Amino acid sequence: MGFFSKLFAALKKTKDGIAEKLRGLFARDKIGEDFYDDLLDILISSDISVSTADEIVENLRDRMISEKVKDKDYVLSELKEELKACLDMADDFELETPAVIMVIGVNGVGKTTSIGKLARYLTANKKSVTIAAADTFRAAASDQLEIWADRAKVRIVKSSEGSDPSAVVFDAISSVKAKGTDVLIIDTAGRLHTKSNLMEELKKMSRVVEREHPNANFYKFIALDATTGQNALSQVEVFDEAVGIDGIILTKLDGTAKGGFVISLCNELQVPVAFVGTGEKLEDIELFDKDEFIEGIFGE
Amino acid sequence: MALFAGLSEKLNHIFSKITKRGKLTELEIKQAMREVRIALLEADVNLSVAKDFISKVSEKAVGQEILKSLSPAQQVIKIVNEELTALMGSTNSKLNVSSTPPTVIMMCGLQGAGKTTLCGKLALHLKKQGKKPLLVACDVYRPAAIGQLKIVGEKAGVEVFEKGQGNPVKIAESGIEHAKKFGFDTVIVDTAGRLHIDEALMQELENITKTVRVDEILLTVDSMTGQDAVNVAKTFNERLEVTGVVLTKLDGDTRGGACLSIKAVTGKPIKFSSVGEKLTDLEPFYPDRMASRILGMGDVLSLIEKAQQAVTEEEALKIEKKFKENSFTLEDYIEQFAMLKKMGGAKGLLEMLPGMGTKLKVSDADIDENKIERTKAIIFSMTKKERREPSILNYSRKMRIAKGSGTTIQEVNQLLKQFEQTKQMMKMMKGKRGFRLPF
Structure with a gap:
């Protein structure tokens, strides 16, 4: 039993879970008029975008009608295939060192916590890691990060509250270059993607990395809260336009929300999911696995 | 209602075939409500909540007389909007207070x-x-x-x-x-x-x-x-x-x-x-x-309210009167900018308009705010007489103003041109009923 299956076991108990709804749908006597309409509703109600849900259902319906399929089990397995097709490139992610990982996202999605866990994950995989506390805006953010750095036993470069985040990035890069550190992880302040001045600040930090550490592989990860709804798409679009997104960290998957929006994100924007966060403990981070994710949604 | 994009467009499309006015029929409502349901789901309303809502609203909408002033699509939006508002409850931000503190x-x-x-x-x-x-x-x-x-x-x-x-x-x-x-x-x-x-x-x-x-x-x-x-x-x-x-x-x-x-x-x-x-x-x-x-x-209502808070009726009437009498001067022009500032600046206003939130390149608006500051500097560098009678501005006066405000003579000319345009525009609107200043 994979970690996703464990997570989704909690979901089975909730009546509103997508697995339960799908089971109800496929328990019907026959695939009638309303079947595909209801399927569309169920997909949307797992936070998949309307356009992707529509695409999935249309594809499925067309194929099932042209193949004159009556067998429900076959329809179900084909539905899974459609969903998997959306996630085709979802786990195409590989980290090459030396690397700089900049973690960005809106407020409260779990960036700082994810960075702590990511640092531990990388050191467990024999990489040397340094963290840069470039969230100089939120009260006590660097203190919070420092506690995580202690737990993960990695170095941290920090500055005082209100200082220029790009300067912190600059200092951290000088430090990792001097020490030959494999991975630098940059924490950034949470910002709503609608605040263009804060997006400019991100672009500046990004330019500093490219200029000061040209030999490093530069990854920009967006942290997304699994509880988020349709707005996830807008978040990724706008951050992607500003600095380019290389991967998603899907956080808080230990709740009852499943982060169904990643299906539409992968389908519509071709952004892979790099990591998933599954709790508040240091080791609660995993690589994304699309098959387990789909099986999890179906509650199997 | 022209601002209501998205849903209203879709609804307009549904009702476009209906030419005669009258009552909303069951079939039309059913089609329209499908769009409303999708709009609600796209806004993250829970599926079962959306379904309940739709069935309640459908009952109310069928058979309703279409008001003369509205198109059928607008009528449906009006009903949906009213029901949504009612469902979300009244304005009540009062916190419970205990009789025995704290x-x-x-x-x-x-x-x-x-x-x-x-x-x-x-x-x-x-x-x-x-x-x-x-x-x-x-x-x-x-x-x-x-x-x-x-x-x-x-x-x-x-x-x-x-x-x-x-x-x-x-x-x-x-x-x-x-x-x-x-x-x-x-x-x-x-x-x-x-x-x-x-x-x-x-x-x-x-x-x-x-x-x-x-x-x-x-x-x-x-x-x-x-x-x-x-x-x-x-x-x-x-x-x-x-x-x-x-x-x-x-x-x-x-x-x-x-x-x-x-x-x-x-x-x-x-x-x-x-x-x-x-x-x-x-x-x-x-x-x-x-x-x-x-x-x-969009948040059109917020926009209207913010404008109301920032600009008193009196202030608005005063300027309106000046336009009508054609006695609008550069001094009044600057007053308008002050009002705009009170309303959170051009940027704040634009962000409240539907669809502008993300699409708007706020850097454009930022430039505008800078421009406002420069405009103010230019006007403040004029004498009182110049502000009231811009026609007396000759080359040497303009040079002095440009120097005093840290701008160029071209910018001074530009401002004067804009001011004239504003006056012209206002003159044209003078005859219209219900005319209100943009801010």
Whole structure:
């Protein structure tokens, strides 16, 4: 039993879970008029975008009608295939060192916590890691990060509250270059993607990395809260336009929300999911696995 | 209603075939409601909540007379908008107040919903109302959460009571004792973010409410929450008997349908909305505006209200009169800019318009604000006589003004040209009834 299956076991108990709804749908006597309409509703109600849900259902319906399929089990397995097709490139992610990982996202999605866990994950995989506390805006953010750095036993470069985040990035890069550190992880302040001045600040930090550490592989990860709804798409679009997104960290998957929006994100924007966060403990981070994710949604 | 893009376009399309006026038929309503349902789902309204809503609204809409002033699509939007507003409840941001102080307010919610920041905002809000609030730090789990609350408290000028990483129930208890002893009339208890399915932590909150008298339990919800909002709100409400909801991060571009789901499953009032990172960014919840937002129709109402607040009727009439008498001068021109500034600047205004939130390249608006400053500098460098009679401006006067304002003579000329254009435009509008200034 994979970690996703464990997570989704909690979901089975909730009546509103997508697995339960799908089971109800496929328990019907026959695939009638309303079947595909209801399927569309169920997909949307797992936070998949309307356009992707529509695409999935249309594809499925067309194929099932042209193949004159009556067998429900076959329809179900084909539905899974459609969903998997959306996630085709979802786990195409590989980290090459030396690397700089900049973690960005809106407020409260779990960036700082994810960075702590990511640092531990990388050191467990024999990489040397340094963290840069470039969230100089939120009260006590660097203190919070420092506690995580202690737990993960990695170095941290920090500055005082209100200082220029790009300067912190600059200092951290000088430090990792001097020490030959494999991975630098940059924490950034949470910002709503609608605040263009804060997006400019991100672009500046990004330019500093490219200029000061040209030999490093530069990854920009967006942290997304699994509880988020349709707005996830807008978040990724706008951050992607500003600095380019290389991967998603899907956080808080230990709740009852499943982060169904990643299906539409992968389908519509071709952004892979790099990591998933599954709790508040240091080791609660995993690589994304699309098959387990789909099986999890179906509650199997 | 011309601004209502998206949904209204789709509805217009459905009704485009209907030429004759009359009553809304069942078939038309059914087609229209499919679009409304999709719009609600796209706004993150929970599926079952959306379905219930649609069936109620359909019943009301069928057979309704189409008003003369509206198109059928507008009529449907009007009905839907009214019903949504009604469902989200009345404007009520009053907090419960205990007859025996201190009044105790407890925050609760998922991780990252914005509880700690909200604590600071609420404390400042109460302080402005003449209350004496105390913040109590009961988030003993998240690293540096207490430190964050202390900084937030300091910014708000409100005392923070903390006992380190102790037992939250005990800390709440002694915080309230502290409040009684030192004459605080309101206690705001910050708690750790927790999953609604985390049995141990939910029990902890229950224990706080059993040990001390809590007058207000505010569930803090991120407005970007998706379909799961229903599960979260239902569980918190069942376990704790929540008394109100606060919607955070509404300054983003989320449509915020989660609040409709929460209201529908808990029946509890949404008391505040949080709209920015500054401590003053706390507003009462306006159901009518939220309804428009969920339907994707922008915050037109907020815009109108903000304009009303910033510009008194008197001021507006004064300028209007000047236009009509054709005595509008550069002095009045500058007054207009001051009004614009009061309304949050060009940038603030633009952000409230439908569809402008993200699409708008705010750098454009930034330039505008700079331009406003330069314009002001130019006008302030003129003599009183020049401001009233720009026609006397010759080359040497213009050179002096350019030097005085740190601009160029070209910019001075540009301003004069714009001023003339504005006057011309206003003259043209003079005859029209119901004419109002743009701001």
